[in-house]
Amino acid sequence: MSARERIERVGAAALDALAAGGQLARTFGATWRGVFRGQRPAGEVANQMYVVGNKSLLFIAVTLGFIGMVMVYQSCLQLERITGDLSQVGPEFLKLLVQDFGPTITALMLATRVGAGIAAEIGSMVVTEQVDALRMSGVTPIDYLIAPRFIACVVMGGVLTVFGVAIAFLAGGLTAWSSFDLNPRLFFDPSRVRFFDLALGLIKTASYAMAVPVISGFCGLRARGSSEGVGAATTAAVIGSSLAVIVLNFVISGAGLILVGRDP
Amino acid sequence: MSSPRRGAWAAPIETFGATAMQVAREAGGIAILAGRVARCLVPPSMDGRELVRNMYRMGNRSVPIVALTTFFVGGIMVIQAGMYVKQFNAAGLVGWGAGYAIFREIGPVLIALMFSGRVGSNNTAELGTMTVTEQLDGLRALAIDPIRYLIVPRVVAMMVMLFILTVVGDLVAIVGGALFSRLLLGLEYSTFYYSLIDNLNWTDFVHGLVKSAVFGLSIALTSCYFGVSVRGGATGVGRAVNAAVVAAAVSIMLLDFFLTYLLP
Numbered sequence: 001m002s003a004r005e006r007i008e009r010v011g012a013a014a015l016d017a018l019a020a021g022g023q024l025a026r027t028f029g030a031t032w033r034g035v036f037r038g039q040r041p042a043g044e045v046a047n048q049m050y051v052v053g054n055k056s057l058l059f060i061a062v063t064l065g066f067i068g069m070v071m072v073y074q075s076c077l078q079l080e081r082i083t084g085d086l087s088q089v090g091p092e093f094l095k096l097l098v099q100d101f102g103p104t105i106t107a108l109m110l111a112t113r114v115g116a117g118i119a120a121e122i123g124s125m126v127v128t129e130q131v132d133a134l135r136m137s138g139v140t141p142i143d144y145l146i147a148p149r150f151i152a153c154v155v156m157g158g159v160l161t162v163f164g165v166a167i168a169f170l171a172g173g174l175t176a177w178s179s180f181d182l183n184p185r186l187f188f189d190p191s192r193v194r195f196f197d198l199a200l201g202l203i204k205t206a207s208y209a210m211a212v213p214v215i216s217g218f219c220g221l222r223a224r225g226s227s228e229g230v231g232a233a234t235t236a237a238v239i240g241s242s243l244a245v246i247v248l249n250f251v252i253s254g255a256g257l258i259l260v261g262r263d264p
Numbered sequence: 265m266s267s268p269r270r271g272a273w274a275a276p277i278e279t280f281g282a283t284a285m286q287v288a289r290e291a292g293g294i295a296i297l298a299g300r301v302a303r304c305l306v307p308p309s310m311d312g313r314e315l316v317r318n319m320y321r322m323g324n325r326s327v328p329i330v331a332l333t334t335f336f337v338g339g340i341m342v343i344q345a346g347m348y349v350k351q352f353n354a355a356g357l358v359g360w361g362a363g364y365a366i367f368r369e370i371g372p373v374l375i376a377l378m379f380s381g382r383v384g385s386n387n388t389a390e391l392g393t394m395t396v397t398e399q400l401d402g403l404r405a406l407a408i409d410p411i412r413y414l415i416v417p418r419v420v421a422m423m424v425m426l427f428i429l430t431v432v433g434d435l436v437a438i439v440g441g442a443l444f445s446r447l448l449l450g451l452e453y454s455t456f457y458y459s460l461i462d463n464l465n466w467t468d469f470v471h472g473l474v475k476s477a478v479f480g481l482s483i484a485l486t487s488c489y490f491g492v493s494v495r496g497g498a499t500g501v502g503r504a505v506n507a508a509v510v511a512a513a514v515s516i517m518l519l520d521f522f523l524t525y526l527l528p
Contacts, residue, residue, distance in 0.1 A: 058283075062514055066521040067373075073524055074369055082463075100344060108377060112513045113506070116385065120502025127498050227396055227501040231389020234505040238381035239329060246374075250336040253343040257448060260347065 027218045028210075030142045031150050038143025045148045052114050052149070053156030060164045063109050064102075068168030069175040071101070076180045086180060090187030094169055099197035099256075100204070102165035104249050107208035109164075110157060111241035115216035118149055119237030122220030123230040131221070146217035150210070157209030161201075200256045204249060211244040290511065294489045297415070301485070304409075304416045315417040322383045322418075323425030327432065333378050334371065334433035338440030339448075341365055346449045355451055359459030362441040364468060367434055372472040373520055375433045376479035379426050380512040384487035387418060388508040391491025392501040400492065410492070419484040426480030430473055467528055475523050482515040 034040075072093060076086055122145055125131050131141050169188075176182040216237035223233035304310065341362040349355050391414065394400055400410045438460070445451040490508035494500045 059510060063517040066517040070369065070521050070524045078364060109513060112509045116506040116509050120506050124499040124502045227393045227498040230498045230502040231393060231505055234502055235382060235385040235389060238385055238509055242378060242381055243333060246333055246336050250339050253340055254448065257343050257346050
């Protein structure tokens with residue numbers, strides 16, 4: 001491959017990414033419009049809430065519970081070696097959970113489960129030409145397909161995050177109690193969580209919950225071909241929404257740090 | 265199936281039983297697949313060209329996404345540590361905190377989740393497409409064992425490549441952490457470096473790498489299992505990809521918990 005071809009390839013990839021970013025932004029705008037003004041099937045929002053929320057409960061409970069146990073175990077292990085004082089583990093863990101790990105890990109799990117589900121569902125509707133049928137009957141696919149999932153994700157993302165934080169904190173407390181003989185009264189202490197932490201956690205939750213359905217729906221609508229295309233769309237949805245969660249986390253946490261730095 | 269006089273309590277129990285049966289069926293299927301793969305590996309006999317091709321596709325092509333993710337993760341870890349630095353004036357602990365978290369927990373788990381999203385789901389989609397288009401039956405008709413030809417190279421490639429990607433990702437995360445601690449916290453590179461080197465040893469790094477190899481095996485087995493057990497066209501492929509990423513995420517969290525206890 002000559003140098004010129006290489007540069008051309010990089011340029012083509014950059015242009016593709018730019019175009020996709022523009023389309024994604026337009027989809028995001030269209031979704032908001034669909035939320036307020038679009039038409040959608042009756043009961044679809046409730047239906048999607050059930051699929052996004054209730055059906056993810058077990059998944060979130062298992063994953064967040066285990067990660068809570070692991071994190072408390074690892075930090076107790078390290079603290080015991082260095083300072084030997086475990087009394088701060090619980091309050092600090094809750095603070096970290098509320099402002100960062102709770103929303104982020106729940107959102108990563110949601111990107112995996114719900115994001116892949118949305119892309120697979122919409123993608124198979126595209127390749128079986130059901131979306132074209134919707135367009136022919138004068139319905140915007142974004143209003144009809146993405147907007148209800150968007151509302152469901154925003155509501156249920158918040159609910160699942162609260163649930164996940166509770167489960168992880170409980171599992172962590174039980175680990176500290178059973179493995180390190182830490183008094184649960186010392187562990188279950190919410191006094192360290194400031195309003196700022198709660199606000200940061202809520203902002204993160206809301207932004208993740210908006211990013212995941214839009215990116216996944218967008219990837220689903222871009223599906224081409226047949227079963228291969230659906231698979232590729234699902235993969236793109238999982239990767240795109242996970243990456244979006246991590247980048248958003250970085251941006252919001254960084255903004256939070258700078259704000260705290262100015263106003264201690 | 266259902267008796268005419270069943271109470272309202274029957275529905276949740278039925279759901280619970282159906283879920284349990286489903287989980288048991290999938291776990292059993294994965295275990296049988298693991299046994300078949302193991303039998304092909306003693307003595308090792310597989311298609312070498314297929315192995316190299318898969319290693320390139322799964323490993324080399326995933327480097328950008330892994331590097332991008334872990335770069336931001338390093339930044340996020342430093343931002344989290346930075347909140348404490350401002351509170352307790354403990355700049356000397358940033359490298360240690362970020363390094364410990366990245367090497368032992370966040371690095372392997374997040375890289376495995378991204379790997380499962382990109383490579384695992386891609387693999388399920390590919391094998392699923394081959395299954396629904398009856399290419400696996402075609403292989404069998406030609407007296408080629410699909411396990412030996414398709415599955416074993418993928419399993420080996422994913423294990424090896426996730427291990428290598430974790431090495432790369434850990435290092436990128438540390439570089440990202442050092443960079444952002446300079447930019448956001450005004451910390452010298454040498455402070456970060458010595459804080460990392462003085463407080464951590466090889467076991468922390470190896471702890472994470474052992475985890476990543478096990479995660480690679482579990483991602484490979486779940487994604488191959490859901491790929492070859494696809495039923496029903498494009499919709500089935502989408503559903504299989506979704507199920508595979510969910511199963512991989514759950515198994516990563518579960519294995520992470522047990523390995524944390526078992527490993528030093």
